[in-house]
Structures are given as structure tokens and as C-alpha cells.
Amino acid sequence: MPERNISQRVSMKVGELAQQTGVSVRTLHHYDKIGLLSPSRRTEAGYRLYGDDDIIRLQQIVSLRQLGFSLAQIQDCLNQNEFSPHDVVQLHLSKLKEHIELQQLYARLEIIASQLQSTEAISIQDFLQLIEVTNMIEKYYTPEQQAQLQARREALGEEHIHQAEAEWQTLIDQARTEMAKGTNPASEAMQVIVQKWQSLIQQFTGGDSGIASSLQSMYQQEGAEVASRGMVDPELMEFMGKAMAATKGSDHTGQV
Template sequence: MAIKVKEVAELASISVRTLHHYDEIGLLTPDEVTSAGYRLYSDANLDMLQQILFFKELDFSLKDIKDIINSPSFNREEALQMHRQILMEKRERLDRMIATIDKSVLHMRGDIDMTTKEQFEGFNFKENPYEQEARQRWGNKAVDQANEKLQRSSPNEQKAIADQMNSIFTHLATLRDTSPASAESQAVITQWYTYLNQMGHYSPEAFRGLGQMYVDDERFTRNIDQFGEGLAAFMKEAMAIFADQQQTD
């Protein structure tokens, strides 16, 4: 039975805009579109959406999800079993962290003694998924330069760096309903390019790729759109225009 896009959005607890984006990038194309342009989703579409959302829960980027599900070797049942195993491991880690919290409360009350090792059971922050993805996309050099600069910075300098970033994003958010090619939009996106190159080295093409990731990976979209809904998509367009202009200059 065909289901309208609004019903699918409510069923999966995602936005209609997200489903439109999935269609636009070829990640999830509805099996039917009416003459009036309404998207209608089949049972097979819903199965694929469920798979996409499982991968998203595991922090896969939309580009990686698209590559995986379109691979001739993709096996949905095998993928679901993999998801189950990973989520079970995640649940076990969360259970250990909850137990650590409970023990910590009892320790604070003086009801039990807690070893230093027990204080940190369940924690594992050795890998940063954002950093790992950046390394895979653009190599180690820009990331290492940015990390080295931050490590050398004093707390006041780190605050100034964060404030500058927030200022640029806030300014861009006020422009997101205007043309990304406008002089003002390009002036502020140039500030963003300059800011990034103060932290590391980003070529115009790497800058374009970063903008694409802002919409391909919903972790980034969610964080950027906190400044204003639609900002990530606006920045992606503005950054692509900036990169094109650098090639023609």
C-alpha cells in the first residue's frame, strides 16, 4: 500500500524535509510520484528507510549509507544482524555506565567504597567520529594542524576561537533566506574559509567537500541548523559557489 510522505515522516519520527532530501540525493526515492508531484512510498521503500535509520543510529554518513545499500553485495538481513550486535554492545556499555553512576552516588553517601578503576567503567572516548571522518575525507594534515593549534592555545585563545566561529555562523544564519551567491553571503562565507585556514589548510575543493558533508551527514546538519533551520544547506551552496569563483579567478 502506498503511503504519503507526511505519513511516512510521522511513522518514522523524522521530518518531511528529511525525506525530500533523501530523495534529492538519491538515497531513498519513492516508488511512485503522482501527476501532482506527491511522493508515495511502498512497503519496500519503508524497509529501506528502516535500514537507513539503523545506519544513521550508528553514525554512518548519508554518503556511506548510500554506497552501502546500493552495493551489489548488500544483504539486508546480514546488515540487520550487524546492527543488532553493535546495538547490544552499545547497550551493555550504557548499562555499565549506569551502574557506575549508581555506585558513585552510593560512594558519595559513604555507603560503599569505590576504586578509581570502578569510577571510569563504561567510558570510552578514545575515538572521535568527527575527527575520524575528517581524516578519511581530507587526510591527516589539516586535522593535525588544527589539533596542534588548539593544543598550543591558552583557554582564553580557545574561547576566542569558539566565539569567532559562533559569530560567523550567527551572521550566516541571518542570510540563509537570501541568495548564497549574493555579495554579503560570499563575504561572510569567505570569513568562514579564512577562519578554517587559520586552523589548518583547506583548499577550495576541500572547502566545497566540507560544505557537502554539512548536508550529507545529519550529525553536522543538526549541529549547524541549531543556529537556524536550513543553514547547513545554505552554507553548502555558498561554499560551492566560493570554490567555483576561486577556480575562475
């Protein structure tokens, strides 16, 4: 395994790390107390700081928690010298194949996995974003909903899923083009886009009102740019909201 080439060195206080990752201060303090994750650096004034290796370890903890490992099991895994960050990423990749809503996180993990096997520089920001996205998914989707989405993915098949992803990107590009042209959100051109947009949401949720509600909550609370991982910016989301409001009978669930 090539030595990790970290392209960014950071030192973060517990509050800063919590804010960037979505892991609560209380949880970080608990991990410190049980010896699972402790800040490895100190300032001259004695303040404890999390460094690069601490952040990478936190990403492993968060991934393993999503995979169903207990804290004791995670401690055992991470204490094994042969259990590397790459092993954790590969485990997480295998799990994510089961979930249709996690494709962007899957893509990010694939990039990290490739970097961990090469001498390519790895940004600590990549690990911070992985932690944030993983926590966000668990925050809004219940285990039961994730199981439903897994079953739906299996029913749709990989080819259909890849096709839907391409359709989403095309539709977002079309909406952004209309917005740049100054098109009226109530125009016929935008109503066509709205219908396709809602159809893709229907494919994702399978018509399940609970999953639709979780999706909407994630967008409302996290914001469009964070929830979509950069696919949809707030301006475009506002434009689409106006277009949907102009559609009779719209359910206003206009999230990606």
C-alpha cells in the first residue's frame, strides 16, 4: 500500500470539526473518553486539536458505524495494523452499491479508494466531506427507508439507475439554461421540465410519501447545494420552486 500523500495539513478544534462534519461535539467527546478518537495535537496554550490522521480515523469510524459495526468492533478493527483506510473505504463502497440515493457518495469513495492505492495527493477536505455526507444520509433516512430504497434499486437494475442519473444531469442543465435565458417559470418550456423533474423524483421515491418527506426535509434543512452535493445551487432551486408553484396540483417536492 503506497504511503498516503496528504495535500492539506489541518488542525481543528472540536467545535470546528463538528461543524464541518455533522458529528456532534458530544459524540466527539464520547469517542475521546472511550479512547476511540482523541485529538493528537496541542497548541502552545494547551488546546487540543484534531489533525489529518484524526480526521481520516473519524471518516473510518463514521463509515463503519453506517455499516452496522458497534463502537467496540470499530475499536478492534482500527487497532489492527493490517486494517487500513483503504479497507474501510472498500467496505463502504460495497454497502453503497445497495442504495440508490447514495450514488454521489459512492463516486467520492471510488475516487478516495483510487487515491489510497496510488501516490496521488489526497485532500483532507475530501475526508471531511465524506463524513458530512454519510452523517447527512443517516440523519434523514430511517433504516426502513434505506431498506426500501435498496429493494427499489434491485428492482430497477443498474442500467436503469445509470440512465436516471444521466437524465437528472441533462434536466438540471436544461433548467439552468432556461434560467439563464430569463425564461418565465410558468412558461410551457419550464412546465415540461417540471413534469420530467417530478417523474424522476417519483422514480426515486417509488411513490412512498415517507421517503419523499425525508428527501424534502434534507433539502430544506441542509440547503439545495449541500443536499445535492453541488448539483443544484440555491438560485436554481428557487427557480424550480417557482416553476412547480405554477403547476396545478404540484406537490412541491422539487428536490434532486
